[in-house]
Amino acid sequence: MHIPDGMLDTKTYTTLLAGAAGTVSYAGYWIRKNFDSGKIVLMAVLAALIFGLQMLNFPIAGGTSGHFGGSSLAGLLLGSWPGVIVMTAVLLVQAVFFGDGGITVLGANIINMGVIGCFVAPLVYQIFQRVNTSYISKVVGAAVGSFFAVVLSSIAVAIELWTSGSAQFTAALSAMVFWHVLIGIGEGIITGGIVAYIAKVRPQILEQGEQSTHSSLKSVTLVLAVLAILAAGLSFLASSFPDGLEYVYFEMGIGSAPIPESTVASPMADYLVPGVENEAIGTIGAGIIGAITTGVLLWALSALLTRKRKPQ
Amino acid sequence: MSCSIIYEDVSFTYPNGTDALHQVNLTLRHGEHVALLGPNGAGKSTIMLLSNGILKPNQGRIVVGDLTLTADTLKPIRQRVGLVFQDPDDQLFMTTVHDDIAFGPLNRGLSAGEVEQRVADALEAVSLTHLSAKAPHDLSFGQKKRIALATVLAMQPDFLILDEPSSNLDPRGRRQMMELIRSIPSTVLIATHDLDMAWELLPRTIIIDGGQVVADGPTRELLADEVLMISHGLELPAVVKYS
Amino acid sequence: MNPFNSLTPQSKLLGAVIMVVGIVVSAPHTAFSAGAVVLLVSALAIIAEARIGQMLLRSLVVLPVAGMLSLFYPLRFVAELTPAAFVTAYATYWQPMLALIVTPWLCVLVMMFLMEICTQEDILYAMECLHLPHILVLLLTFMFRYVDVMRYQLRASRRALVSRAPGLSARRQVMLYGNLAGSMLIRAYDQGERIHAAMLSRGYTGILPRLRSERMAVPDAIFLVCTIVFACGLLLYH
Known part of the structure; x- marks a missing residue:
């Protein structure tokens, strides 16, 4: 789902942009260290x-269709960190050139x-491999890993929508997960099918992917720690200026009686939100600070960690 | 400048165990236009990839001019030896024709002005100046083949090695490619199945089979030798067969 | 006289991003602020001789997803699980819902306008100038170059598949499509090796070289300042 x-x-x-910037920068650094040209x-x-395979639509129940994601495949075949870079490229193109997925929420979509996908699917695959290294185990591991990757990412979307106050938690969660269980089955079948073919015809590709994943996952704990700190820090900064909607949301609690119209932001021209004028300015302040911080972080991290390679 | 390319006792085995070349000895002298013939899997592509160091020989050495091919001499040798592969889509990897042709000269560190001149000259040489701003996927196959050649010509190599330059071209395209090759002043080695082109264009022929050189001499002699041709998976060129 | 021709792609990209951030931060939009954005973009489109119809058409791509997500908004105001309560909630809060759809639509409209005044090459160059990590630049270059080749191969394989096996069960079809994707993947791998060989043969140093050099100048500064002023105007109005 492209938010x-x-x-x-x-x-x-903002938090997710910072997290994505950190992850992508580290992935770039990992690649420069471990991958040759x-x-x-x-x-x-x-x-x-x-990117081409994403045009593949498959029918989901009810006349609608889902499309192939590809993060699980990228992670399985290239390793987790290179997979992240590949998916970042794909998502960047989709957001900037096709309007599929927003610009501010690019960080969220990348994550x-x-x-x-690039971490969950190879992890599940490796678990299956520990148990049994047969051909069937590879195919099923890939399929199940892809399935979980899709479902987990839909849970992430639901959480993000909830913390943004755009949706009530249970409703968002159930709808997202239900929808993505179906899409996950499709993605699992496609990824499993591809892995099945490759395992038979060119198993070296899978082996290379397994090696990359193995070294990718070692660095995960370090990076997760860094990201957690970043995320915590930024959300602290930004949440001292609560959003109009969340002010209402967290004050009034989940699923309570309908909130009087006057305290909800409405698009009517002469609306005023009584008692929250400071919040409005606070939102603007948070917006500006968040955008600038994110921008600077993105710039600095990418320019610092991924300097141009020296000629070979 | 002495420009010859010499293979001395070169042997190569692929990582998966396939034996590709076995003690190959070859000398190409400056300005020669030579055909490299042989059945599929004989080792023609391997010879190409060894010439500029993409593959490293297990035994023997390769000498380009006065430079022996080693890890340190890769850069200057790659500037002197130009490879044109069979599939133009493998060589046109930038988003416009201009950028593809400029790729080689830019990597060499030439100034912007020099690069532009090289690009213009290369496009002129293949008579496709009007396609400079086009994207590769908008070109016809024949145009792609000529632009692929232009990308290498722009580097002004002393030695040009081409892999099947006339394959999949329509008759006119083939004729244009042949005229183009005829006009190239540098040393040219062409791996091909197009026996008629070899007969018409290339005075010397090397036949390789099973990773070894089995014949090396004037084209008009070797290609007219039916026994020789048939025993190495080839046949007489039409121009000989039907004359 | 198209003033956009004297702007560098970097400033056009930056301007678009500033606008998008401004639109997002000043959400939810009233009819007036949304209208102001649409008017501005339309005016700029006319000046730039852009294809307004195309822009509007392509901007509609965001509506299904945005519409679907906006449906969640009134759910928390549903007092009880009866159809009447649902209807009341949706009827009362249709305006915030609309705002949730309008914001992304305005953002995509701005991006589609950017696509009209820049080529793909331009945007790629702009990203590189703005220090997008080089590996992403490389990936994007290859994606633009090879996605058409891949799609063509996909179509050709599909055609071969269909002509050789017309009446297959769904399960067999799925397996065959898996094989198709798998074989395309292996072909992509092999092609990647050949491309790399071709790149090395032409002196590849690990960086894609670029001839183009456009520095930002006064017109860009003016453009960016105007963009920032408009974005701030949106914020202050909110």
Whole structure:
């Protein structure tokens, strides 16, 4: 699910942008350390392929359709960190060039549809491999891993919508998860099918992916720790200026009696939100600070950690 | 400048165990236009990839001009040896024709002005100047093949090695490609199945089979030798068969 | 006289992002603020001789997702699980719902306008100038170059599949499509190796070289200042 702009509130999208920036920067650093130019060209070709495969729609119940995500495949074949870069590229193109997914929420989309898939699917696959290294185990591991990746990312979306005050938790969760269980089955079948074919015809590709994943997952704990600190820090900064909606939401509690119209922001021209004028300015302040902080972080991290490679 | 390319006792085995070349000895002298013939899997592509160091020989050495091919001499040798592969889509990897042709000169560190000149000259050489701003996927196959050649010509190599330059071209495209090759002043080695092109264009032929050189001499002699041709998975060119 | 021609792609991209951030931060929008944005973009589109119809059409891509997500909003105001309560909630809070759809639509409209005044190449160059990590630049370049090749191969394989096996069960079809994707993947891998060989043969140093160099100048500064002023105007109005 590509979240559009405006669905998430400032503290949520800012935190996720920072988290994504950190993750992507580290992934770039990991690649410079571990991948040679041949493997990088391979990543590029795979990115083109996944981008093309995303045009594959498959029918879900009720006349609607889902499409292939690809983060699980990227993670399985390239390793988690390279997979993150590949999915970032795909999502960047979709957001900027096709309006599929918002700009401010790019961080959220990268984490939901990139990072989660690239780590969950290979992890599940590795668990299956510990138990049994047969061909069937590989295929089922890939399929099950992809399924969980899709479902987990939908849970992430539901959480993000809830913390933004755009949706009530249980409703968002049940709808998202139900929808994505179906999509997850489709993605699991497709990924499993691809892995089945490759395991038979060119198993070296899977082996290379397994090696990359193995070294990828070692660095995860370090990076997660860093990200957690970043995320906590930024959300502290941004949440000292509560959003109009959340002020209402957290004050009034979940699922309570309908809130009087006057305290909810309405698009009518002469609306005023009684008693929350300071909050309004606070939102603006948070917005500006959040945007600038994120921008600076993104710039600094990417420019610092991914300086141009020296000529070979 | 002495420009010859010499293979001395070169042997190569692929990582998966496939034996590709076995003690190959070859000398190409400056300005020669040579055909490299042989059945599929004989080792023609391997010879190409060894020439500029993409593959490293297990035994023997390769000498380009006065430089022996080693890890340190890769850069200068790659500037002197140009490879044109069979599938143009593998070589046109930038988003416009201009950028593809500029890729080689830019990597060499030439100034912007020099690069532009090289691009213009290369496009002129293949008579496709009007396609400079086009994207590769908007080109016809024949145009792609010529632009792929242009990307290498822009580097002004002393040695040009081409892999199946006339394959999949329509007759006119093939004729244009042949005229183009005829006009190239540098040393040219062409791996091909197009026996008629070899007969018409290339005075010397090397036949390789099973990873070894089995014949090396004037084209008009070797290609007219039916026994030789048939025993190495080839046949007489039409121009000989039907004359 | 198209003033956009004298702007660098970097400033156009930056301007668009500033607008998007301004729109997002000043949400929810009233009819007036939304109208102001639409008017501004339309005016700029006319000046830039952009295809307004195309822009509007392409901006509609966001409506299904935004519409669907906006449906969640009134749910917390449903007092009890009766149809009447649902109807009341939706009837009362249709305006915030609309606001939730309008914001993303305005953002996508701005981005689609950006697509009209810049080519793909331009945006890629702009991203590189703005220090997008080089590996992403490389990936994006290849994606733009090879996605058409991949799609063509996909279509050709599909055609071959269909002509050789017309009446297959759904399960067999799924398996065959898995094979199709798998074989495309292996072909992509092999092609990647060949491309890399071609790149090395032409002196590839690990960085894609670029000839283009456009520095930001006075017109860009003016453009960016105007954009920031408009965005702040949106914020202050809110």
